[in-house]
Amino acid sequence: MHQPLHSTDVTSQVHPYTNLALHETAGPMVISKGEGVFVYDDKGNKYLEGLAGLFCASLGFSNSRLADAADRQMRQLPFYHSFGHKANEPAILLAEKLLAMAPVPMSKVFFANSGSEANDTAIKLVWYYNNALGRPAKKKIIARSRGYHGVTIASASLTGLPNNHRDFDLPIDRILHTDCPHYWRHGLPGESEEDFATRCADSLEQLILREGPDTIAAFFAEPIMVSGGVIVPPRTYFAKVQAVLRKYDILLVADEVICGFARTGNMFGTETFGMHPDMITCAKQLSAGYLPISALMVNEAIYQAMLAESRKIGTFGHGFTYSGHPVAAAVALETLKIYEEENILEHVRSVIPHFQQRLQALGSHPLVGEARGHGLLGAVELVADRETKAPFAPELGMAARAGTAALSHGIITRALGDTVNMCPPLIITRQEIDMLFDGIEGALDDTH
C-alpha cells in the first residue's frame, strides 16, 4: 500500500536548503495548487506567496499563456539540442530577444538551466578569455561576502555565505571575497553612506593590489544582494567599484538572476544601479519560473576571444544537454512577450511606492533593526537591541520563527540569516500588498 505522501517524502527525498534532522520530525509542507499570487497546500490552506516561490514566479502560479506555450512546443518539438550546428526556433528567437533587451550592448547568448550553471559558465569564460588573450596569470575572481551566486562548486565558491562553504571544502582557489556594502550594519559611527561606499571601493582596490592586479580577472556582483539579506548598495557604490575595475582591466559580471526582468523597477538591476557589465547572467523570472532556463550574455570583446580560441583549438568545449531546450525557450519567449504586452514594468512601477511605504512602516516594529528594500524587493533585519543593533543569537532562529509565524497569517516568506524577505510575484496588486504586509506584521507580533 502507498504510504501517506508526507511520510513517503521523509523516507525518500533529500530536500535542498533544509535542516535534514528537523525534517525527519517536521515533515514536508506539500504545495499542491497555484492561483494568481496564491498557492494552496494539500490540506486546502491558502497562502500568499510573498517570495514568488524562490524569487521567480513573476507572473504568479496560473498563467495559461505559459502553459499553452509549453504545450504547443511539447507537441511540435519536445527536445532538441544545440550542440554542433543544431538549433531550434524558440532558442534562436529567445537569444535575439535577450540581446535586444540587454541593458548594455551584448553580443551573444549562451543558454543553461539554472543560475548556478550560468555563473559557472561565466567563470569558465573569464578563464578562457584570459587564456585567449595570452594572460594565463590573470585568473582570480573577486565576489563579495554575503553575495549569492549558486551552489555548483565554482558558483558556490563565489557565494559569500558560510553555510555554502562549511564542510563542503569551499571556496576553491582563485576565488576571493571583498566587503559586503551593507551600510546600516558596517558603516562606522559618523560615516556617511558616500564615505562608506568609498571605503568599500578602497578595500577592493587594496585586495587587488595585495594579490597583484595582473592576477585578478573578474568581479561578480548582484545589483542587490538578495539572498544575503536584500542589501541595497549605496547610490554611488557601483560607480566607485567600476572605476577600480577599469583601472586594473578587470571584467564585471552582473548576476541578474533575481534582479533581472523588472524586479527593481527597471528591466535590469544593472540599469537601476548604473552598472556596465561585460557579462550578464539571468534565470528565474526569465521563464517566470515555469521551466528551468538560464542565460549568459557576453559582450563583443569576450565573444571575439572565444572565436579566436575556436580558430586556434577548434570546438568550444562547453555545453549542457539542455542548453537552449526548445520547451523552456518557448516558455521564456512567451514570458518576455507577456512582460511587454501587459506592460509589466508600468505595473511594477505603479505598485512600488505602496510596497516600499508598507515595508518602511515595519521599521518601527520592536523586533526590527532595519527595514530596507528597492523595487519589489524588501527585507526586515531582526535585532535583539534596536539601539546597539545587536543581533539575536543565531541558535534562536528568530527570523525563521517569524517565517513560520507568517504561515498562520496566510503568508509564505523566507528567512535568510537575520532577515525576513519579501519578493512577491510582479503581478501583485495593491490590495495583495496590504495582505502581505498585514500578515508579516502579525507574524512579527507573534514572534518571541
Ligand code: PLP
Ligand atoms: N544568482 C543569484 C543572484 C541567485 O539568487 C541564485 C539563486 O537564488 C542563483 C544565482 C543560483 O540560481 P539557481 O538556484 O537557479 O542555480
